[in-house]
Amino acid sequence: MYLPLKLPQNPEQRPGYMPVLLPMKSHAAPVGVGTMVQSFLSTKMGLFVLAAFLISLGAASYAQAASGAQLGTIALLWKWTPLLAKGFGFNVLISILSMAIGTVLGVCLGILQVSPNGIIRRVAWLVTQFFRNSPWLVLLFYCILLIPFEIEVFGTTIPFPGWLKAVIGLSLPVMAYMSEYMRGAIQSLPSGQWESADSLGFSRGQTMRMVILPQTVKRLLPPWMNLYAVLTMATPLVSIVGVDEIMSFARAALASENRVDLLIPMYLYVLCWFFIYCFPISGLTRRLENRFAVKS
Amino acid sequence: MKKFLAMTTAAIVALSGAASADKLADIKEAGKLVVGVKQDYAPWGYLDSDGNLVGLEIDLAKDAAARLGVEVELVPVVASNRMEFLQQGQIDLIIATMGDNDKRRKVVGMIEPNYYAGGANVIAPAGTLNEWADLDGQKVCAVQGAYYNKPAAQGYNAEIAAFAGVPEATAALQNGACVAFLYDNTWIESQLSSNPQWDGYEMPMETENPSVWAIAVPLEDLDAPFGETMREIVADWHKSGFLIARNMANGIANSPFLVEQHNAQQ
Structure with a gap:
């Protein structure tokens, strides 16, 4: 019989080799992140919120100018902007590092949650549930107070600054959420995927690596990005444990200026920083969700 | 919870062996005072x-380091973590508006003479309040964790609304959410004399619950060379008039405590 297939050179050496038709690659045009950010920043919603912010700021500074000769609110916010920007950079750094650590650990933990070994499965489940159901702030307090500020390894002292402890503290809940997402994504795949891989002679590890995990990626991507946005918005928590980020700088600025009328504009300004950073992410997530949605 | 944390912290400190024989030598060797x-x-x-x-206090920290002949490294702390940082060895010294009391003396080494003193008072719109008894049943803004919140609530039956920080509490006062803001008299005095947003406000009461502030070293260093040296430095700050001069240079209202200490040291 004639097979219309172009086989690789040494097909027999490939594990689980069988002369089957490989699935077609999708050729949808990749979406550039830059263009998506732009398109979402320019959406009506984003513009509306920004406009509302600017109007309230303008009104506040107008009232200021009318009432006295002190420096206007906008001028004061501008004066503190470099410091706030530095603080926000730290928020972003903390969120990226926590997300990276949490994702790696969470994916591993999620795979362990569907392990055929009952003990491993239960332990992974317990770890996941413990960190998923603990308040983030309490986890942060534990990490800050229980981890020593420097660790001695083979005679050299490695400093362990507060922000690094905060990264660890925040990566624990991320790990737990990722673990649950991972388990859900694996279990949501039709069992036919396992069965057909089995019938093709794939071992369990091969099935996981070559069949299951690649298919979970698109299911994981939207909740993963949502989680990142939530994590970023949670980073001001670390100001309570003494890490210098945007909130602690905002508080320091308020204390230094001792201006009662600065309170609301300052917090609004901080909010604005987070909004501009997180809104494109949520927009992108929405678009990915639409793209990956299962048509019924 | 608090007790448990304190115990675990203590255990970790013991394990890491942070306690050194001579802190002063360590600081000089490291070349910096944290x-x-x-x-x-x-x-x-x-x-x-x-x-x-x-x-x-930053002026004081820099001067202390200069007198020890080392660099200064400043670490921002808040009331809830400063004593833990000192116990862990993360900092060598606390100069952070810390009131001196018996409870804290069990945890950290308080340096005498005290370097500053404050007390409780209120800032209120002029003419509305005359004495502490006027606070009876009234809503009073305050800052969480201040030691004089409890006496005001119990002694004068004031209804304390405690905020996270001074900016929030003062905003509440100006919005009319409370009749007065209960805080350190030194802060109120320096605000009234320098900040135009408090025109039409006053500090009507006699200052109560006076409290002295102390610089703190780790408890085990209180009677070691480090504690001794710090005691000498603080005494000289009073004697030489350095504290009075820095107080004035930072725009803080004249402090009777500093004058009294200065005269006592002569």
Whole structure:
């Protein structure tokens, strides 16, 4: 019989080799992140919120100018902007590092949650549930107070600054959420995927690596990005444990200026920083969700 | 919870063997003195818009390091973590508006003579309040964790609304959410004399619950060379008039305590 297939050179050496038709690659045009950010920043919603912010700021500074000769609110916010920007950079750094650590650990933990070994499965489940159901702030307090500020390894002292402890503290809940997402994504795949891989002679590890995990990626991507946005918005928590980020700088600025009328504009300004950073992410997530949605 | 944390912290400190025989020698060898200071308590310790720590207590920290012949490293602390940082060895010294009391003396080494003193008073719109008894049943804004909140609530039956920080509490006062703001008299005096947003406000009461502030070293260093040296330095700050001069240079209202200490040291 004639097979219309172009086989690789040494097909027999490939594990689980069988002369089957490989699935077609999708050729949808990749979406550039830059263009998506732009398109979402320019959406009506984003513009509306920004406009509302600017109007309230303008009104506040107008009232200021009318009432006295002190420096206007906008001028004061501008004066503190470099410091706030530095603080926000730290928020972003903390969120990226926590997300990276949490994702790696969470994916591993999620795979362990569907392990055929009952003990491993239960332990992974317990770890996941413990960190998923603990308040983030309490986890942060534990990490800050229980981890020593420097660790001695083979005679050299490695400093362990507060922000690094905060990264660890925040990566624990991320790990737990990722673990649950991972388990859900694996279990949501039709069992036919396992069965057909089995019938093709794939071992369990091969099935996981070559069949299951690649298919979970698109299911994981939207909740993963949502989680990142939530994590970023949670980073001001670390100001309570003494890490210098945007909130602690905002508080320091308020204390230094001792201006009662600065309170609301300052917090609004901080909010604005987070909004501009997180809104494109949520927009992108929405678009990915639409793209990956299962048509019924 | 608090007790458990304190115990575990103590255990970790014991394990890591942070306690050294001679802290002073360690500091000189490291070439730096690490001081925990406030960054949200103008004008004692606060940030300028370039992100530098400035204020009276920062001046003190720098002078202490200069007298020891080492560099200064400033670490921002808050009331809830400063003593833990000192116990862990993360900082060598606390100069962070810390009141001196018996409970804290069991945890950290308080240096005498005390370097500053404050007490409780209120800031209120002029003419509305005359004495502490006027607070009976009234809503009073305050800052969480201040030691005089409890006496005001129990002694004068004031209804305390405690906020996270001074900016929030003062905003509440100006919005009319409470009749007065209960806080340190030193802060109120320096605000009334320098900040135009308090025109039409006054400090009507006699200052109550006076409390002295102390610089703190780790408890085990209190009677070691480090504690001795710090005692000499603080005494000289009073004797030489350095504290009075820095107090004035930072725009803080004249402090009777500093004058009294200065005269006593002569």
